Amino acid sequence: MITLRGLTKRFGAATAVDDLTVEIGPGQVTGFLGPNGAGKSTTMRMVLGLDRPTAGQALVNGRPYRELRYPLHEVGALLDATGVHPARSGHAHLRAMARSNGIPARRVDEVLDLVGLDARAADKPGRALSLGMGQRLGIAGALLGDPPVLLLDEPVNGLDPDGVRWIRRFTRGLADEGRTVLISSHLMSEMQQTADRVVVLGRGRLVADAPLAELIATRPASSVRVRGPEPAGLAALQARLATDGATVTPDEDGLTVTGVTAGRVGDLAYELGVRLHELTPGAASLEEAFLELTAGSVEYAAGPTGGETR
Amino acid sequence: MTALTTVTPTRPASRPAPTSGPFAGAVAAEWTKLWSVRSTWWTLLAAVLTMTATAGQLAIYAVNANTDDDPSVNPGILPVGEVVAGALELTQYVVLAIGLFAITSEYATGTIRTTLRCTPSRGRVLAAKAVVVGVVTFLVGLLVGAVGAAVARPVLGEWGRVPLGGTVADVVGSAAYLALVGVLALGLAAALRGAVLTLTVLFALLMIVPLSLQEPGITVLTRIADAFPGVAGNHFLAGDTEPYPAAVGLLVLAGWAAAALALGRWALRRRDA
Numbered sequence: 001m002i003t004l005r006g007l008t009k010r011f012g013a014a015t016a017v018d019d020l021t022v023e024i025g026p027g028q029v030t031g032f033l034g035p036n037g038a039g040k041s042t043t044m045r046m047v048l049g050l051d052r053p054t055a056g057q058a059l060v061n062g063r064p065y066r067e068l069r070y071p072l073h074e075v076g077a078l079l080d081a082t083g084v085h086p087a088r089s090g091h092a093h094l095r096a097m098a099r100s101n102g103i104p105a106r107r108v109d110e111v112l113d114l115v116g117l118d119a120r121a122a123d124k125p126g127r128a129l130s131l132g133m134g135q136r137l138g139i140a141g142a143l144l145g146d147p148p149v150l151l152l153d154e155p156v157n158g159l160d161p162d163g164v165r166w167i168r169r170f171t172r173g174l175a176d177e178g179r180t181v182l183i184s185s186h187l188m189s190e191m192q193q194t195a196d197r198v199v200v201l202g203r204g205r206l207v208a209d210a211p212l213a214e215l216i217a218t219r220p221a222s223s224v225r226v227r228g229p230e231p232a233g234l235a236a237l238q239a240r241l242a243t244d245g246a247t248v249t250p251d252e253d254g255l256t257v258t259g260v261t262a263g264r265v266g267d268l269a270y271e272l273g274v275r276l277h278e279l280t281p282g283a284a285s286l287e288e289a290f291l292e293l294t295a296g297s298v299e300y301a302a303g304p305t306g307g308e309t310r
Numbered sequence: 311m312t313a314l315t316t317v318t319p320t321r322p323a324s325r326p327a328p329t330s331g332p333f334a335g336a337v338a339a340e341w342t343k344l345w346s347v348r349s350t351w352w353t354l355l356a357a358v359l360t361m362t363a364t365a366g367q368l369a370i371y372a373v374n375a376n377t378d379d380d381p382s383v384n385p386g387i388l389p390v391g392e393v394v395a396g397a398l399e400l401t402q403y404v405v406l407a408i409g410l411f412a413i414t415s416e417y418a419t420g421t422i423r424t425t426l427r428c429t430p431s432r433g434r435v436l437a438a439k440a441v442v443v444g445v446v447t448f449l450v451g452l453l454v455g456a457v458g459a460a461v462a463r464p465v466l467g468e469w470g471r472v473p474l475g476g477t478v479a480d481v482v483g484s485a486a487y488l489a490l491v492g493v494l495a496l497g498l499a500a501a502l503r504g505a506v507l508t509l510t511v512l513f514a515l516l517m518i519v520p521l522s523l524q525e526p527g528i529t530v531l532t533r534i535a536d537a538f539p540g541v542a543g544n545h546f547l548a549g550d551t552e553p554y555p556a557a558v559g560l561l562v563l564a565g566w567a568a569a570a571l572a573l574g575r576w577a578l579r580r581r582d583a
Contacts, residue, residue: 049430050423051582066430069332083424085347085415092346093424100339100428102328126419141424 001025001180002047002149006056009042009204016042018204019056024182026148029175031195031212032184035294039204040184041080044153048077060149072101076142077151078135084126090137091122098144111140116166131158139170149180156190168194188290202294224262225280226269227254233274240268254278336429336438343421344412344442353411357404357454364397365458369465376469390472391480394458395547398484401458405450405488406512409443409495413574414505422583432578436500440493440571447492451485458484480547486560487543490567491516494539497570501577515566516540539566 002024009017017039024030034040045051047058049065057064060075068074084093094108112122115136121129122137129137135155142150152171156164171194175181185191191198191212198215200208208215228234238248238255246259257265262281269276330338344350372385372393416422429435459477463470494515499508515538523535535541536553539562546559554562 045582048423048427050426052580068430070328071430072428073328077427079423083421083427085343085419085421087347087349088343089346092342096339096342096346097424097428099330099342100335100425101332102330102335104329 001061002151002182003059003062004043004047004056005059007043007046007053007058008055009039009046009051010054016204017046017053017201020201020204020206021056022199022206022209024180024199026180027175027178028196029171029181029183029194031191031198032182032201033188033191033198033290034184034186034201034207036186038186038201038294040186040201041153042204043201044077044079044151044182044184047151048075048079070101070145072097072103072145072147074145074147075149075151076145076147078138078142078153078155080153080157083141084129084134084137086127087125089123089125090117090129090133090140091119093126093137094122094141094144097141101145103144107144111143114143115140115170132160132163135159135163135167139167148178150174150182152181152183154184154186156185156187164190200290200293207293224257224260224265225254225278226257226265226276227278228269228274228276230275233272236272237265237269237274240272241265244268332429332431333434333438336434337441339425339428340412340438340442344408344446347415349411349415350408353404353407354450354453357401357450358457360404361394361397361401361454361458362461364400365393365461366465368393368396369462369470373466373469385469387469387471388466389476389480390459390462390466390470391477391483392548393462393466393470394455394480394484395544397458398487398547401454402488402491402516403509403512405447405454406491406495408447408450409492410499410505410508410512412439412443412496413499414503414508417503418505426583433575436497436571436575436578439496439500443492443496444489448485448489451488452481454488455481455484483547487547487563490560490563491539491543493567494563494570497567497572497574500574501570537562539563542566 004020004022004024007017007020008015020039020043032040032043042051043058046053047060047065049071060068065071065075084090091108091112094111095105097103098105098108112118117133117136117140121133124133126134135158139152139155142152150171152167155167155171159167171181171183175196183191183194195212197211198208199206226234226237228237234250234255238250241248241255241257241260244260244264246257246265249256262279266276266279269279328335372388376384376386413422416425425435426432429438459472459481463472495508495512498511499505502508502511517540520535520538520541523531523538524541533553536545542559542562544559545554546556546563549556550559
């Protein structure tokens with residue numbers, strides 16, 4: 001259980017996280033979404049006691065991280081940078097972590113096994129680890145204390161497809177065991193594959209907090225793309241669709257139709273004898289939902305004044 | 311708040327209880343980290359070589375001064391401990407690197423975030439580092455002290471003497487000096503973060519500022535210089551009775567180390583990692 005209450009972080013005049021109140025519960029994978037710079041990493045760092053909140057609280061199992069005596073038993077984390085010294089072997093890195101929290105040395109070998117790092121890879125110095133091995137080592141560190149809460153910051157960044165699949169299966173397994181799993185990502189498509197619930201940030205503010213299915217279902221009806229060789233035919237189709245209650249946006253290339261199914265558009269075209277070259281139903285995706293949700297905040301970020309957050 | 315603190319983790323605690331207390335664990339972790347990078351071993355080698363070269367050089371100077379034509383500066387027969395203490399002037403900068411890098415390397419590589427995630431209490435982390443740095447620099451001090459004595463003795467020849475008790479006391483004193491300077495370096499590094507900046511400040515505190523103060527030979531300035539850590543340490547090593555007893559010199563140096571740790575703890579608590 002991760003509890004954020006009015007969590008705020010300002011760096012000088014810039015507000016990185018703005019009055020964030022959200023609760024992240026166990027037994028599911030929660031996707032923590034937002035464009036780059038939305039405040040995801042800062043939020044995670046505050047949960048881990050690395051950054052001090054300007055205002056509000058970040059609690060893990062009801063307590064601030066800095067008060068935990070054996071934090072690795074309560075929270076496991078993979079941060080953007082895996083935090084391995086370039087000259088220290090992965091094995092020694094994990095051994096030091098384990099010792100700090102009174103975790104027996106054999107657990108180091110167990111977690112290395114869990115993430116699929118063999119002895120040869122674990123003996124390499126940090127600088128010789130590939131990105132994928134580094135991520136696995138970071139996850140091994142997160143699992144050392146067998147914690148009920150896991151925070152993974154951009155875990156699939158830079159991984160090959162095998163690694164990505166592995167992370168997906170792995171995080172799903174961890175959530176199914178009843179753990180709280182929070183995964184940040186700026187890749188919506190990735191979250192669509194992994195998350196049960198999403199918390200979306202835009203410019204440090206909470207934009208959405210909902211089950212994934214709900215978020216996709218509640219967005220405006222998806223559109224149908226229509227193209228054909230006869231402008232006159234398309235115009236007739238457009239008129240017919242309008243009487244059917246559909247919203248039609250013509251452009252030089254064809255029509256974009258919302259409010260009716262692709263099947264209905266096809267039937268009407270057949271009735272009118274209009275030749276079509278394309279009839280594509282647009283799938284409602286989290287990607288689109290996300291873009292709509294954060295559009296305002298992103299546009300705003302690019303604006304010249306940025307006065308409103310001051 | 312009350313309602314939330316009673317929230318229990320949803321997973322039963324199937325894992326074994328921690329095998330050590332958080333402070334003992336933090337010390338063990340620091341120990342493991344120190345010895346799992348090769349640079350620590352290079353630092354030890356460099357400390358031994360620096361001591362060997364400097365003690366040898368100082369011993370040669372002493373012999374020359376006793377045997378040249380100028381009778382005005384004849385140090386006479388020297389205890390080897392005096393040569394060792396003199397050689398610390400340079401050797402200390404190698405040894406204090408252990409304290410310095412214990413924290414600056416963590417900031418430089420980002421491992422500080424791992425460290426603080428494992429041990430979120432800033433005071434506990436710094437105390438654990440101070441224990442490890444103090445113990446290690448003390449042991450290194452014993453080693454280089456013994457090396458310095460072993461090098462100085464044959465070079466001094468008839469101009470040297472090795473009173474057993476006195477030499478042991480000098481070597482242990484050197485080790486204590488190095489341990490306190492090591493902890494001073496650690497505390498300053500925690501406050502300043504960067505290796506270059508910290509080393510510059512240490513140079514200033516241990517050498518440049520007190521030397522500048524002593525240079526004009528004005529009593530007030532010299533007294534101020536006596537309060538600096540390096541000068542205080544030298545009064546302790548030389549067994550001086552003026553301007554204050556040797557033990558006070560040790561206390562002044564220890565005070566500097568403690569103040570640096572307090573400053574470092576304050577900075578660690580305040581700053582984002």
